[in-house]
Amino acid sequence: MERILVVGGNGQLGHCLQKLAPKYHNQYDFNFTGSDVLNITDKAQIEKEFEEYQPDFVINASAYTAVDLAEKEEEKAFAVNAYGVANLAEVSKEHNAILIHVSTDYVFDGETNLSYSEDDFTNPIGVYGASKRKGEELALERNPETVILRTSWLYSEFNKNFVKTMLHLFNIKDELGIVGDQYGQPTNANDLAEAIMEIIEAKNKTFGIYHFSNYPETTWFDFASKIKEFSDSSVLLKSITTAEFPTPAKRPKRSTMSLDKIEKDYQIELKHWENSLQDCVEILKLTNA
Ligand SMILES: NC(=O)C1=CN([C@@H]2O[C@H](COP(=O)(O)OP(=O)(O)OC[C@H]3O[C@@H](n4cnc5c(N)ncnc54)[C@H](OP(=O)(O)O)[C@@H]3O)[C@@H](O)[C@H]2O)C=CC1
Numbered sequence: 001m002e003r004i005l006v007v008g009g010n011g012q013l014g015h016c017l018q019k020l021a022p023k024y025h026n027q028y029d030f031n032f033t034g035s036d037v038l039n040i041t042d043k044a045q046i047e048k049e050f051e052e053y054q055p056d057f058v059i060n061a062s063a064y065t066a067v068d069l070a071e072k073e074e075e076k077a078f079a080v081n082a083y084g085v086a087n088l089a090e091v092s093k094e095h096n097a098i099l100i101h102v103s104t105d106y107v108f109d110g111e112t113n114l115s116y117s118e119d120d121f122t123n124p125i126g127v128y129g130a131s132k133r134k135g136e137e138l139a140l141e142r143n144p145e146t147v148i149l150r151t152s153w154l155y156s157e158f159n160k161n162f163v164k165t166m167l168h169l170f171n172i173k174d175e176l177g178i179v180g181d182q183y184g185q186p187t188n189a190n191d192l193a194e195a196i197m198e199i200i201e202a203k204n205k206t207f208g209i210y211h212f213s214n215y216p217e218t219t220w221f222d223f224a225s226k227i228k229e230f231s232d233s234s235v236l237l238k239s240i241t242t243a244e245f246p247t248p249a250k251r252p253k254r255s256t257m258s259l260d261k262i263e264k265d266y267q268i269e270l271k272h273w274e275n276s277l278q279d280c281v282e283i284l285k286l287t288n289a
Pocket residue numbers: 007008009010011012013014034035036038039040041060061062063064065080084102103104105132151152153154155159160
């Protein structure tokens with residue numbers, strides 16, 4: 001049976017993979033590690049885990065994801081998102097394991113009206129995006145048998161994310177201002193977990209960078225408005241500009257990514273973000289009931 005090591009197993013994506021794993025129990029053995037057991041900034045810990053477990057695939061679900069805090073913690077963000085990823089890529093290469101790595105739409109500056117394709121020019125405008133871009137480069141340099149999935153605006157029923165933040169704020173506020181001039185593609189992390197497993201299962205694997213998200217594009221305001229609708233909230237939402245919601249890190253104005261390549265190479269079924277959002281809100285309603 002082939003073995004899959006999941007690094008960052010307690011994060012949002014890690015939890016979605018844990019939820020999905022039972023579906024694959026006849027085909028794959030899974031080993032989920034949290035940062036307490038395997039810290040990717042420590043190469044010796046990675047080596048030890050690889051020697052013991054001998055994985056065929058490594059899914060890197062770990063990252064430093066605090067976009068605003070990263071502006072103050074550049075060294076920490078790069079240690080995990082760039083040099084930690086390099087460690088993982090080097091050790092996976094030494095052990096002939098395929099690396100599935102996850103990156104972000106924030107590698108782009110967002111200053112275009114076209115959808116970004118995989119080989120478009122990157123130009124991160126914040127520390128988080130810059131650290132993730134460096135991680136992409138190092139991963140492919142150290143292990144050419146790496147699939148990088150760039151995704152965007154991830155949410156799920158697990159951990160901290162925009163959907164859960166909104167549901168919390170809807171409960172404690174009467175009115176909320178949400179930026180309506182930043183465009184992107186919200187993505188249910190459960191759909192990303194499924195895409196990762198489909199790539200692992202694919203017979204003819206092609207490596208390199210792929211974009212994966214739900215579609216089509218929307219704004220944070222329209223995203224929040226659908227969360228409101230699906231959760232039957234009576235909160236008053238107001239569309240505001242980026243200037244009216246100052247944050248330590250700049251966000252891309254329009255980071256919409258083209259999804260053609262993953263559809264063509266891996267025949268992955270893409271989902272409308274509203275359907276995937278509704279699934280998530282229904283789960284959250286049930287768990288809070
Ligand atoms: N969240 C989003 O909106 C988006 C995320 N992405 C990317 O998707 C991937 C998954 O993100 P998501 O699940 O949301 O992230 P989370 O922040 O939910 O989870 C990240 C996990 O990484 C772990 N981690 C942090 N540092 C280390 C380390 N040094 N060694 C090992 N594990 C570590 C954390 O553990 P601990 O808490 O113990 O530190 C945490 O469990 C990431 O690559 C992210 O950059 C891309 C686009 C959007």
